[in-house]
Amino acid sequence: MKRTITVKLQPAAAEADSLMRTLVACNEAATFAARAYHERQAEGRRTLQGLVYPELKARGL
Numbered sequence: 001m002k003r004t005i006t007v008k009l010q011p012a013a014a015e016a017d018s019l020m021r022t023l024v025a026c027n028e029a030a031t032f033a034a035r036a037y038h039e040r041q042a043e044g045r046r047t048l049q050g051l052v053y054p055e056l057k058a059r060g061l
Contacts, residue, residue, distance in 0.1 A: 025059070025060075025061060026061070029056050029059065029061050032052060032055065032056070033048065033052045033056075036048065036051045036052050037051075
């Protein structure tokens, strides 16, 4: 059986800033990967991973 649990985060100010920066970085990485996928019409996860992995690694993700 699977359960879905909702949790409300209440981070301290410094933690909230860090969480926001992490969220922004992940969103930018997802946008980069989606654009690479569509621009190159990549087929398959491995092809896409080969296209975007070096750049995302360089970004520290």
